[in-house]
Amino acid sequence: QVQLVESGGGLVQPGGSLRLSCAASGSRFSIYVRGWYRQAPGKQRELVATITSGTYTNYADSVKGRFTISRDNAKNMMYLQMNSLKPEDTAVYYCRLVTHDGEDYWGQGTQVTVSS
Numbered sequence: 001q002v003q004l005v006e007s008g009g010g011l012v013q014p015g016g017s018l019r020l021s022c023a024a025s026g027s028r029f030s031i032y033v034r035g036w037y038r039q040a041p042g043k044q045r046e047l048v049a050t051i052t053s054g055t056y057t058n059y060a061d062s063v064k065g066r067f068t069i070s071r072d073n074a075k076n077m078m079y080l081q082m083n084s085l086k087p088e089d090t091a092v093y094y095c096r097l098v099t100h101d102g103e104d105y106w107g108q109g110t111q112v113t114v115s116s
Contacts, residue, residue: 002026002105004095009110012085016114020080022095022107030100034071036080038091038112048093049080062088085114 008020020036035050049059049069057069068081078095092109099105 002029002097002099002103004097004105004107006093006095006107006110009093009112011113011115013116014086014114016085017081017083018085018112020082020093020095020110020112022078022080024076024078024097024105029097029103031073032098032100034078034098035096036069036078036093037096038089038093039109040088040091043091045094051078082112085112087114090114 002024003026005023006020008018010018012018031053033050033052036048037045038048039045047060048063049057049067051057051069051071059067066082066084071078090113092111094109095107097105
């Protein structure tokens with residue numbers, strides 16, 4: 001079993017920045033891909049960004065150039081640096097981890113609110 005815990009969410013003004021963190025713990029696991037997803041009220045959960053066990057990253061068009069995904073394998077941490085935030089970025093942000101064995105884990109989510 002793997003546990004994922006997100007942190008770093010909060011209230012920020014438009015144009016501001018936040019850094020989300022996702023800590024992974026539990027039994028030994030081999031990571032295939034990690035990612036950030038978000039779900040706004042009344043909308044489906046959507047992909048924000050993913051990063052593979054190598055260095056390949058992928059971003060939703062809506063966040064390209066503003067968000068940066070990164071990871072620290074030694075600490076089992078993943079991050080999402082969010083700059084130039086917009087009101088439409090308001091959502092609950094979830095981290096996800098998929099292992100090479102096909103196990104799929106999600107965190108409990110952290111709220112990000114962009115508002116003046």
